[in-house]
């Protein structure tokens with residue numbers, strides 16, 4: 001697949017990305033890697049980006065169960081807690097795609113919802129290492145390819161928990177606050193490179209992650225949202241689709257709200 005990049009800050013476009021059905025799609029088709037792609041938000045982002053005509057490589061744990069209907073052109077295994085694994089998986093995906101304009105990182109875990117005094121240091125480090133350390137590893141692998149090309153869109157899934165702090169979720173909240181700080185830092189650092197680095201901060205979204213909470217905890221989470229409902233993965237994918245588009249060209253180091261009115265900032 002040849003790359004037709006001619007000027008800096010113009011997205012490279014694959015000449016033959018699968019899924020082209022119209023000239024408009026062909027104009028905007030790009031190469032995307034989605035991490036944490038087998039489930040929840042990641043699977044919805046894969047579907048949305050393939051619908052838009054992008055060539056998508058889907059990465060997740062080797063043990064992941066994949067949706068039958070995924071139209072990803074490449075499927076690879078990755079463990080975001082291992083930076084070498086991330087580098088290898090992104091390198092392989094980029095080779096398969098013929099280039100890389102979009103990286104969306106949806107890999108993350110909630111961890112136990114429990115009092116802080118019952119939370120071990122090991123648990124804290126595991127959750128922060130996966131959610132924040134993983135986001136850092138994914139960002140580095142993406143930047144290494146996008147900065148030389150002069151164009152890219154990197155999006156991480158942070159959380160409203162990172163802005164507000166959810167009780168009994170200290171490790172998770174800290175990890176997502178860390179993602180927000182990291183995105184602000186790296187976004188500024190690479191602002192003139194043509195690569196944008198942003199995050200979204202969802203409130204509760206209907207996914208397996210939320211289904212794993214007790215009914216009582218789900219009710220608490222829902223009560224915090226002024227719209228009175230959980231968000232959907234389609235709503236997540238729609239926002240990610242915009243942030244990863246060439247149109248989203250003057251926003252970097254930013255955290256987009258997706259909280260049904262919950263967030264105050």
Ligand SMILES: NC(=O)c1ccc[n+]([C@@H]2O[C@H](COP(=O)([O-])OP(=O)(O)OC[C@H]3O[C@@H](n4cnc5c(N)ncnc54)[C@H](O)[C@@H]3O)[C@@H](O)[C@H]2O)c1
Pocket residue numbers: 035036037038039040041042059060061064078079080081106107108109110130157158159160201202203204205206207208209210
């Ligand atoms: N669902 C919500 O309400 C909600 C709200 C705010 C933020 N988030 C965040 O959104 C992201 C996506 O979550 P989701 O709700 O779709 O949950 P999910 O459990 O459906 O998806 C998470 C994905 O991450 C993958 N993953 C876990 N550990 C990994 C690792 N070490 N390496 C690679 N992949 C790994 C899982 O296999 C899974 O596919 C997570 O970062 C989560 O913290 C979720």
